[in-house]
Amino acid sequence: MASLLAASRPVAAAAVATVGPAVGGGGGPRGMAAGRRRGKGSRGAAAVAGGGGRGGGDGDGEGDGGLDDLFENNRHWAAAMRDGDADYFRKLSTLQRPKYLWIGCSDSRVPANVIVDLPPGAVFVHRNIANVVTHTDLNCLSVIEFAVTILRVRHILVVGHDACSGVTAALHPPGHGALLDAWLRHVRDVRVRAAAELAALPDDTARVDRLVELNVAAGVANVAATGAVQAAWARGDDLTVHGWVYKLGDGLLRDLGVSVAGVKGVGEAYRMGQPEDDGRAKGG
Numbered sequence: 001m002a003s004l005l006a007a008s009r010p011v012a013a014a015a016v017a018t019v020g021p022a023v024g025g026g027g028g029p030r031g032m033a034a035g036r037r038r039g040k041g042s043r044g045a046a047a048v049a050g051g052g053g054r055g056g057g058d059g060d061g062e063g064d065g066g067l068d069d070l071f072e073n074n075r076h077w078a079a080a081m082r083d084g085d086a087d088y089f090r091k092l093s094t095l096q097r098p099k100y101l102w103i104g105c106s107d108s109r110v111p112a113n114v115i116v117d118l119p120p121g122a123v124f125v126h127r128n129i130a131n132v133v134t135h136t137d138l139n140c141l142s143v144i145e146f147a148v149t150i151l152r153v154r155h156i157l158v159v160g161h162d163a164c165s166g167v168t169a170a171l172h173p174p175g176h177g178a179l180l181d182a183w184l185r186h187v188r189d190v191r192v193r194a195a196a197e198l199a200a201l202p203d204d205t206a207r208v209d210r211l212v213e214l215n216v217a218a219g220v221a222n223v224a225a226t227g228a229v230q231a232a233w234a235r236g237d238d239l240t241v242h243g244w245v246y247k248l249g250d251g252l253l254r255d256l257g258v259s260v261a262g263v264k265g266v267g268e269a270y271r272m273g274q275p276e277d278d279g280r281a282k283g284g
């Protein structure tokens with residue numbers, strides 16, 4: 001796993017450059033430039049905000065990826081937001097009403113809000129290695145429950161990506177560490193269930209790509225099988241679970257066509273209540 005993870009390790013400056021989200025409520029990649037500006041005149045404030053400005057002993061932050069850079073970026077970003085709407089933070093602090101729950105990979109190259117160019121407040125996010133959704137993960141299940149019962153999101157997006165280190169590791173023998181092996185066992189189980197299909201593919205790249213898709217489809221099925229999502233459908237909520245894959249090479253999302261919008265799309269063994277409660281399964 002170490003070598004597989006190293007392949008996706010970002011350059012610090014590149015990681016900082018992707019932090020800037022859209023400004024205001026209207027979309028658009030305006031935060032990027034603001035986030036990258038540098039102003040020596042404001043470094044004193046960064047020192048205060050950082051509790052001394054030493055950045056945890058990680059250098060002085062002058063372009064070397066130290067933590068001072070993050071505070072400086074933050075100040076520029078906040079200023080740009082206020083420039084667009086002087087009331088922006090006051091309004092955002094009193095209201096969270098996202099339409100989307102994003103369940104994605106922790107990979108630093110796949111930041112939810114940035115990819116879909118949405119501002120803070122628009123996407124509720126859960127990320128873990130290889131975007132796994134499983135019925136024993138209280139963290140993920142709690143996020144789903146909060147999203148559908150309190151926030152009342154309309155769409156749950158399970159998003160994988162190509163060249164995923166976690167998925168790639170699941171195609172290799174275990175031995176990456178006890179916790180990582182245990183976590184990736186969920187992806188490995190998907191691999192085992194599709195062994196014949198994967199074996200027929202021409203090379204490892206194709207196998208990773210396909211396992212990424214299958215893992216997303218498994219995630220969609222597992223989200224749809226949760227009690228929280230089925231309860232939402234039972235009370236008539238308009239809620240759809242989608243499976244997408246993001247391509248690092250072109251920055252584009254693809255819909256896998258595995259969406260589930262009602263209890264009939266849930267495997268019978270996991271289905272709550274009567275099938276006629278809601279019959280809007282679609283995709284496939």
Ligand SMILES: [Zn+2]
Pocket residue numbers: 105106107129130131161163164165166167
């Ligand atoms: Zn990944």
